Amino acid sequence: MKEDKTLLRVEGLSTHFMTEDGLAKAVQEVSLEINSGETFALVGESGCGKSVTALSIMRLVPDPPGKIVAGKIMFRGRNLLELSDRQMRRIRGNRIAMIFQEPMTSLNPVYTVGNQIVEAIRLHQKRSESEAWALATEMLGTVGIPDPEQRVTEYPHQMSGGMRQRVMVAMAVSCNPTLLIADEPTTALDVTIQAQILDLLDGLQKQNGMSILLITHDLGIVAERAEDVAVMYASRIVEVADCETLFAEPLHPYTEGLLKSVPRLGFAGERLYTIPGTVPEPLGFPSGCKFHPRCPIGAGDKRCQNDEPQLRQVGDGRCVACWYARGYETEAERNEYESKYGKHERISSQG
Amino acid sequence: MESTNGYLLKVEDLKTYFPIRKGLLRRTVGYVRAVDGVSFDVRRGRTLGLVGESGCGKTTVARTIVRLIPATAGRVSFEKTDILRADKKQMRNIRSNISLIFQDPFGSLNPRMTVGNIVGEPLKVHKRITGTELMGRVGDILSRVGLSRDHINRYPHEFSGGQRQRIGIARALILEPKLVVCDEPVSALDVSIQSQILNLLKDLQGEFELTYLFIAHDLAVVEFSCDAVAVMYLGKIVERAPADELYRNPLHPYTIALMSAIPRVDPSQRRARAVLGGEVPSASNPPKGCRFHTRCPLAEGECFEQTPPLEEKDGGKGHFVACWKR
Numbered sequence: 001m002k003e004d005k006t007l008l009r010v011e012g013l014s015t016h017f018m019t020e021d022g023l024a025k026a027v028q029e030v031s032l033e034i035n036s037g038e039t040f041a042l043v044g045e046s047g048c049g050k051s052v053t054a055l056s057i058m059r060l061v062p063d064p065p066g067k068i069v070a071g072k073i074m075f076r077g078r079n080l081l082e083l084s085d086r087q088m089r090r091i092r093g094n095r096i097a098m099i100f101q102e103p104m105t106s107l108n109p110v111y112t113v114g115n116q117i118v119e120a121i122r123l124h125q126k127r128s129e130s131e132a133w134a135l136a137t138e139m140l141g142t143v144g145i146p147d148p149e150q151r152v153t154e155y156p157h158q159m160s161g162g163m164r165q166r167v168m169v170a171m172a173v174s175c176n177p178t179l180l181i182a183d184e185p186t187t188a189l190d191v192t193i194q195a196q197i198l199d200l201l202d203g204l205q206k207q208n209g210m211s212i213l214l215i216t217h218d219l220g221i222v223a224e225r226a227e228d229v230a231v232m233y234a235s236r237i238v239e240v241a242d243c244e245t246l247f248a249e250p251l252h253p254y255t256e257g258l259l260k261s262v263p264r265l266g267f268a269g270e271r272l273y274t275i276p277g278t279v280p281e282p283l284g285f286p287s288g289c290k291f292h293p294r295c296p297i298g299a300g301d302k303r304c305q306n307d308e309p310q311l312r313q314v315g316d317g318r319c320v321a322c323w324y325a326r327g328y329e330t331e332a333e334r335n336e337y338e339s340k341y342g343k344h345e346r347i348s349s350q351g
Numbered sequence: 352m353e354s355t356n357g358y359l360l361k362v363e364d365l366k367t368y369f370p371i372r373k374g375l376l377r378r379t380v381g382y383v384r385a386v387d388g389v390s391f392d393v394r395r396g397r398t399l400g401l402v403g404e405s406g407c408g409k410t411t412v413a414r415t416i417v418r419l420i421p422a423t424a425g426r427v428s429f430e431k432t433d434i435l436r437a438d439k440k441q442m443r444n445i446r447s448n449i450s451l452i453f454q455d456p457f458g459s460l461n462p463r464m465t466v467g468n469i470v471g472e473p474l475k476v477h478k479r480i481t482g483t484e485l486m487g488r489v490g491d492i493l494s495r496v497g498l499s500r501d502h503i504n505r506y507p508h509e510f511s512g513g514q515r516q517r518i519g520i521a522r523a524l525i526l527e528p529k530l531v532v533c534d535e536p537v538s539a540l541d542v543s544i545q546s547q548i549l550n551l552l553k554d555l556q557g558e559f560e561l562t563y564l565f566i567a568h569d570l571a572v573v574e575f576s577c578d579a580v581a582v583m584y585l586g587k588i589v590e591r592a593p594a595d596e597l598y599r600n601p602l603h604p605y606t607i608a609l610m611s612a613i614p615r616v617d618p619s620q621r622r623a624r625a626v627l628g629g630e631v632p633s634a635s636n637p638p639k640g641c642r643f644h645t646r647c648p649l650a651e652g653e654c655f656e657q658t659p660p661l662e663e664k665d666g667g668k669g670h671f672v673a674c675w676k677r
Binding site for chain 1: 404405511512513514541542543544545546547549550553568569570571572574575598608609610611612613614615616617618619620621624626627628630631
């Protein structure tokens with residue numbers, strides 16, 4: 001068991017929100033595995049459930065209205081969902097740390113950044129006030145903030161957005177977490193600052209071997225930084241693969257469409273590929289496969305309209321949830337389909 | 352005269368300074384030089400991209416051009432009129448010929464107005480059209496931007512981000528303007544929606560013979576959308592060229608760094624990049640000499656002393672760069 005490379009295994013996680021307008025199934029049957037020392041990217045558009053997945057792992061989903069209704073979150077052999085609040089507090093911020101998109105709003109404006117880092121350190125480690133301050137100052141230096149002795153006594157508003165994100169990173173890694181959840185860590189930043197922060201995370205990962213769960217909508221960041229990728233759409237994971245395979249040979253039509261529609265440097269064409277329609281909201285999910293109204297195959301297919309495909313392994317480390325992905329459909333399912341609706345020869349991916 | 356040489360908009364040495372006031376008497380103690388001597392022109396029917404990181408002054412340029420912010424100095428010619436010195440009557444005419452599309456489709460639409468009223472308001476104000484004719488025109492434009500006539504009586508909150516951006520585009524186009532200033536039109540949208548809007552803007556350009564001033568921070572988006580590109584840094588244009596020339600042969604170290612910082616959507620091209628250190632200095636106290644020297648890998652000697660002029664390089668391709676080292 002000790003040699004198991006898997007650090008975090010999420011199995012069948014479902015998180016629902018009771019809203020005034022009805023039950024919003026924000027995360028449905030999400031499963032993923034993050035290996036030690038690796039970067040796992042969770043990609044998707046706004047509202048697909050990627051942030052709620054992260055909050056569920058941290059057990060930070062506000063309850064009510066939210067509730068984790070099913071699943072297991074296995075972290076180093078323990079199911080986080082079975083821990084008491086007290087046990088969870090010892091893990092949160094310590095073994096699993098998190099950084100957020102908004103460095104402006106996730107720091108407290110009325111405390112100095114030093115105070116906030118020291119608080120995190122002293123909550124989890126037996127250190128004296130002065131030791132903690134020394135460590136906080138050291139951490140600010142580690143994350144590349146110039147003149148840390150001065151900066152540690154400053155307030156968040158005295159810093160730029162990039163600096164504040166560095167402070168967040170310093171706070172998150174001050175207790176040497178084994179898993180860092182980075183939820184859109186650079187979305188609010190300029191590209192040159194984004195590159196600095198991502199390089200910083202890379203460096204820290206190499207230094208202390210932590211795993212990173214990188215949540216983003218930016219396929220470029222995924223392509224450059226992740227080992228494994230899961231693509232989420234409308235509260236479900238629709239495809240999992242290692243990074244190179246996913247970009248070279250996407251199996252799910254949504255992944256394929258997404259990859260084709262991003263403007264890239266050097267693209268000289270007249271028009272961009274588009275996925276028609278809009279991202280559905282949790283209260284108005286379509287029946288069957290949730291992507292079917294926007295899908296070149298599913299839009300006209302009875303099975304896609306009625307039966308939701310589950311995430312299924314189709315190759316070494318590859319999972320996909322699409323009836324027409326290569327290798328997905330079983331013989332029995334094909335026969336059943338053909339007896340109901342007639343012959344089909346469709347396969348989604350060009351791969 | 353101007354209309355024959357193909358330029359719809361010509362900006363010359365535009366400066367926009369904001370006073371910094373301090374103390375009880377609110378005395379002016381200095382200026383934020385948000386835009387500091389910017390010149391460019393936009394050809395009729397084409398798209399000029401204005402690129403730069405946040406705080407570089409690109410939005411201030413746009414707002415100064417339409418006189419939402421008073422200019423400190425310079426000249427902005429739109430067709431034959433000098434916008435900065437136009438009187439009220441001329442300005443009315445100009446405002447019906449220049450419209451704006453904003454970044455945030457959530458903040459730029461009044462939540463208490465119906466789509467019909469939002470999109471139709473410019474017609475009411477400028478052309479005094481009302482009633483069924485107004486709604487007929489609104490319906491026409493809505494169907495042109497990919498919405499439907501049935502949406503006229505709905506409210507903005509009933510729409511998704513991409514659809515709201517379409518409403519904003521409909522509002523911008525209803526007066527059939529000549530110039531449309533697009534300020535980060537897709538950066539708040541989801542990836543799968545961005546390409547829809549970028550294609551739509553291109554289609555509408557052909558259909559309505561529009562000229563765009565396209566402000567964005569994403570160089571890949573700009574490459575797709577623009578014919579010419581100007582790169583801004585701290586209130587100045589550091590490089591300006593036709594798009595294909597700029598992307599093939601970027602000269603300014605800042606442009607190169609910006610391009611290198613964009614993550615490539617292709618894991619097989621993972622590479623060590625030249626990460627630009629430091630941050631953008633404050634525009635209230637910009638560095639002496641070349642403003643980029645604090646972050647520039649090439650800076651030496653005169654870079655610290657003298658501001659480099661924007662000069663044409665490599666002869667004849669319209670490639671301008673402001674750098675002593677090129």
